[in-house]
Amino acid sequence: MQLLIDLLPVIAFFVAYKLADIYVATGVLIVGVLAQTAVSWIRHRKVSPMLLTSAVLVLVFGGLTLAIHDATFIKWKPTIVNWLFAGAFLASQFLSSQTIVQRMMGENVTLDAPSWRRLNLMWVAFFIVAGALNIYVAYRYDEATWVNFKLFGLMGLTLVFALAQGLWIARRAESDAGGTA
Secondary structure, three states, X not given: OHHHXXXXXXXXXXXXXXXXXXXXXXXXXXXHHHHHHHHHHHHHOOOOHHHHHHHHHHHHHHHHHHHHOOOHHHXXXXXXXXXXXXXXXXXXXXXXXXXXXXXXXXXXXXXXXXXXXXXXXXXXXXXXXXXXXXXXXXXXXXXXXXXXXXXXXXHHHHHHHHHHHHHHHHHHHHHHHHHHO
């Protein structure tokens, strides 16, 4: 259910684009992300760093898209978000005793330190590739194709990567459990 709530602004963007244009869709995205951020604050009295980063970038790039009337800015937003996340995940390898992935999943998953670092680097690579793919599609294809890719392509890639990560973790956890038994 939380995944659906997290995706509502993107889905609203997609629907608004299909019914109107990129500028109406950008306005809808801005309103959706602001509502999502407000709901998070009201429910939990905090906003996750990922949501806050995304919200700020939606406001900046979406605002520029609407002010200048140039869709290039909103097309860059997913790339900037992904590359910022890649940078943050990479920095956590060196600036903290635990990687971001370990802090997010450590309560539910037991891995050794090298496996946590490897998993974190997999996410770094994923974010870099996802950002590059977004820019590739944005500049090589028409706007409608990019909008479809933003919803279905990036979401599909993320789901496939998360499933592959789950299989990798399960295999690692089994080998760790087998080594300690």
